[in-house]
Amino acid sequence: MRLLIMGAPGAGKGTQATALAARYGVPAISTGDIFRHNIRNATPLGIKVKELIDAGEYVPDDVTEEIVAARLAEPDCAQGFLLDGFPRTMHQVHFLDRHLTEHGQALDAVVSLMVQPEALVQRLLQRAELEGRADDNEDTIRRRMEVYAGQTAPLLFHYESKGLLVEVDGTGSVEEVRQRMFGLVDAHTAR
Structure with missing residues (x-):
């Protein structure tokens, strides 16, 4: 199973990615975790x-692509993976498409967690307070939302046109979102 999980900052990608990867027995690969390390x-x-990151910007495509390609070449990715935080730009989408094609692989689904923007700002402010994340102040959060809308949201249209997009309502408890997501992904990949 080869999956992507997408959503604006604070949509719950990291939380849900772990569960989705475990369900399908594939490694969850978070570019954010790699960067934080x-x-x-x-x-x-x-x-x-x-x-x-402190300026609310994304890491350049070439750096991120090199890191992802190296990670996908590791043995635990041979039977599949779940990418969290990649791709974020059309350049990265085309890179991933080429990379998978060169390795005789294709994506099975692209999960998009959908949450209203103001709810996301509140989630991120709460998370910043709880976790002491210096990169999550309101100005930086709003800038990240703008960057997401401008650069990443158009990727959803690309994946929708390929019949890969699975949109999941990301509101509710973690368990409610998880069960909703599992049901939709199972139905999509059973086709």
Whole structure:
């Protein structure tokens, strides 16, 4: 099973990605986790990524694509994967399409968690308070929403045109969203 999970910041991608990957027995690959690991360890990549994230910007395509390609080449991805946080731009979509085609693979579904923007801002402000995330102040959160809308949302149209998009209402409890998502993905991949 080869899946993507998408949604605006705060939509619950990380929480739901873990459950979805476990359901299908594939690794959950979060570019955010990879970046945070590098930031924590103050690697050259981590220092550069921290500056961009602190400004509410995304990491450049070529850097992200190189990291993802290396991760997809690892043995645990041979039978599938779930990508969380990638692709975020059409450049990354085309890169992923080429990469999968070159390896005789294709996506099975693209899960999109849909949540109203104001609800997302409130979720992220609460998370910032609970987790002490310095990168989550209201101005930065709103900037991330703008960047998401401008760069990432158009990807949904691409995947919809390929018949891969599975839209999931991301409101409600974690368990409610999870059960809704499982049902929709199961139905989509059974076709």
